[in-house]
Amino acid sequence: MVTKTVDFSARAVEALHNARLRGSFRDAMDDLIRKRLDHFRDETLFRELSGEGAAIRARALSRLPELLEQLERKLVSNGITVHWAEDAAQANETVLKIIRAHDSRRVIKGKSMVTEEIGLNDFLETRNVEVLESDLGEYILQLLDERPSHIVMPAIHKTKAQIAELFARKFPEIPYTEDVDTLTATARRVLRDAFRSTRIGISGVNFMVAETGTLCLVENEGNGRMCTTIPDVHIAVTGIEKVVEKLADVPPLLALLTRSATGQPITTYFNMISSPRREGEKDGPKEVHLVLVDNGRSDIFANPDFQETLRCIRCGACINHCPVYTRIGGHSYGTTYPGPIGTVFAPLQDGLKERGELLSASTLCNACTEVCPVRIPLAGLINRLRAEYAAPRGNVKDAGSGRSWKEAMAWKLWSAVYARPRLYQRLLNWGLKHRDRLPRELAPWSDSRAMPVIAEKSLHQLVREKSEADQ
Amino acid sequence: MREKPTQVLLFGSCLIDVLYPQAGMDAIALLEREGIEVVFPQAQTCCGQPAFNAGYRDEARKVARVQLDCLQGDAPVVVPSASCAAMMKHHYVELFRDQPEAEAAAQLAARIVEFTEFLVDVLRIRLQDQGPDIRVAVHSSCSARREMNVAVQIESLLEQLAQVELVHQDHKAECCGFGGTFAVKQAEISAAMVADKTAALLRCEIDRYITQDCGCMMNIDGALASQQAPLRGTHIATFLMERTGGNEDS
Incomplete structure (x- = not known):
């Protein structure tokens, strides 16, 4: 799940000094940026597609409660059992109950960030249910007992050599190799055996279609399809915001998702699950359950200032393009979702007291906003959250908790000067006159930069002198 | 128009x-x-x-x-x-x-x-370059590039100047790491970003970099000065005046 953000800055600094980590994030992000750009060189095309994507998501959110009801009706009539979970604890209990009802002690999982968010693996393990991750990246992290550092490529912070070394340790019968195909084959062999013998599969969901009661799952490794078809029971876990109105909404979102996430025109697998195995069908699970997780989402939905956050389709493009994420990696954030989307989502979900510090980790450079395929104004939302953090005002949990009297005083003084043009000019002129006596160092600015050189005369003065001379 | x-x-x-x-x-x-x-x-x-x-x-x-x-x-x-x-x-x-x-x-x-x-x-301004050969790069601020959409305009001005060679630095569109209070609240991350920016500019072997934004210039020049690198930024207005013979009145 997540670590407290109290030490965000400390973790960030540690990550900055890890040269290997920084190099591998930079290279990986550059690669993802290039691959995405190959599809969106034509800016007009991207604006068109993202406009459509944003409209689809906005429309779905504008009717969220009724769409969820429609979805439930459709799913139930398709034979899928629907469970509602208000928070992480309820979601975890629901999953456990289904597992126990089948007398099972083992589950196999496809990649799911919502189950990361609710801490499902830890929860199940402590209740004697063995969890096996089947996405290769997640499987590697499980062997290492680590958390994802990216929402699409969870093990992106690991080098090939690190993974080779891990496999050599875990599978001593196989000689050390850095050959990706051999490493993948080893994992596949282990996972295939598990698929044959595990009766419960757990997956996430990318889109839920209200019109038809369809669960869509986007993946590249085929493990998602195996998780959702081989075991007797399939449990899908996802957030309530993933619903769309109709089937026709899926193709444009899918096109945006895969291009934005990994630069693929389409993923290797795209699964549409609409029911358990029917009479006469040769495969598929006998039971399908959907656990719909709220976990703070309905509060975000109810806050018009931040509702756009829920448009997110979890492509990770904002993360890949974030100059801060690129330098500190995903673990520094201490949240399930790192980067810009996490910087917005985590404070809204967990409150500003716990997550407000993250808000400082942005230059508001808008690289995220620019690439978001559903046009979430991420930098704008970060800025808006900073306002909530600094002043007790809106409906965000712990609004005002980031107000330090020192900073508040500094801005009060600043505004007292800059809101009084004559006072401003008098102080400015005094500063210019005594520019030699101003401090030559002011940490932390001067730790890595020289202090700026104060001009001899201000623009105000120069303009006045010029107009006197002109007359 | x-x-x-x-x-x-x-x-x-x-x-x-x-x-x-x-x-x-x-x-x-x-x-x-x-x-x-x-x-x-x-x-x-x-x-x-x-x-x-x-x-x-x-x-x-x-x-x-x-x-x-x-x-x-x-x-x-x-x-x-x-x-x-x-x-x-x-x-x-x-x-x-x-x-x-x-x-x-x-x-x-x-x-x-x-x-x-x-x-x-x-204005659809037409510029006549009167300066010597010079090699420059442009650093457009994030606001210039992504909010005002004027990263093209500054380069088109430089392209009118015959003796100005415009080179493009690595990760050109990336933020310089200033970000206002970010530079103070996340000083280490900011320092890492500006270090990458100055390194990219220095690799271009340019005489100057040109910008539309003084916040970035204060940050980048500050880092360059602290590294004792001779490279500095020039605001586009100053550069254009300099290249086109200054103000005829003065």
Whole structure:
């Protein structure tokens, strides 16, 4: 799940000094940026597609409660059992109950960030249910007992050599190799055996279609399809915001998702699950359950200032393009979702007291906003959250908790000067006159930069002198 | 294409006022040379962006009101700093949402034009390069590139200059790491970002880098000076005056 953000800055600094980590994030992000750009060189095309994507998501959110009801009706009539979970604890209990009802002690999982968010693996393990991750990246992290550092490529912070070394340790019968195909084959062999013998599969969901009661799952490794078809029971876990109105909404979102996430025109697998195995069908699970997780989402939905956050389709493009994420990696954030989307989502979900510090980790450079395929104004939302953090005002949990009297005083003084043009000019002129006596160092600015050189005369003065001379 | 006005207001920005006043004077001179009357309201101070981006909106509003007052009228407001232009053009609407000044803020926002945008799209300026051969790179601020969409304009101005060779640095579109209070609150991350930016610029072996934004210039020049590298930035207004023979009056 997540670590407290109290030490965000400390973790960030540690990550900055890890040269290997920084190099591998930079290279990986550059690669993802290039691959995405190959599809969106034509800016007009991207604006068109993202406009459509944003409209689809906005429309779905504008009717969220009724769409969820429609979805439930459709799913139930398709034979899928629907469970509602208000928070992480309820979601975890629901999953456990289904597992126990089948007398099972083992589950196999496809990649799911919502189950990361609710801490499902830890929860199940402590209740004697063995969890096996089947996405290769997640499987590697499980062997290492680590958390994802990216929402699409969870093990992106690991080098090939690190993974080779891990496999050599875990599978001593196989000689050390850095050959990706051999490493993948080893994992596949282990996972295939598990698929044959595990009766419960757990997956996430990318889109839920209200019109038809369809669960869509986007993946590249085929493990998602195996998780959702081989075991007797399939449990899908996802957030309530993933619903769309109709089937026709899926193709444009899918096109945006895969291009934005990994630069693929389409993923290797795209699964549409609409029911358990029917009479006469040769495969598929006998039971399908959907656990719909709220976990703070309905509060975000109810806050018009931040509702756009829920448009997110979890492509990770904002993360890949974030100059801060690129330098500190995903673990520094201490949240399930790192980067810009996490910087917005985590404070809204967990409150500003716990997550407000993250808000400082942005230059508001808008690289995220620019690439978001559903046009979430991420930098704008970060800025808006900073306002909530600094002043007790809106409906965000712990609004005002980031107000330090020192900073508040500094801005009060600043505004007292800059809101009084004559006072401003008098102080400015005094500063210019005594520019030699101003401090030559002011940490932390001067730790890595020289202090700026104060001009001899201000623009105000120069303009006045010029107009006197002109007359 | 917009019509060429006879008069504009100039909003100089607080950084230009105290650190780079010559950039403001050069912007004025260049506009006057093109036959535009430039009015510089002496009551202007700061657009309010520093407090706005730090989350202190009441304080930002207090300061922004002064600009709403002193920049009244119908004339375009030319801003030789893209991030201040973006603040006034795009963020005043949010800052004054549900405030009595909402309409005034929207009216001002509609009149804001960034300096290079004004030269290229309104004046359709033609430049004659009179300087020696020089190699430069451009650092467009994030506001210039992604909020004001004027990263193209600054380069098109340089492309008019025959003896100016424009080279492109690695990760050109990436933020320099300034970000206002970010540079103080996340000083180490900021330092890492500006170190990468200066390294990319230095690898270009350029004589100068040219920019539309003094915030970035203060950050990048500060880092370059602390590394004892000789490279420095020049504001586009100053560079254009320098290359085209200065102000004929002076």
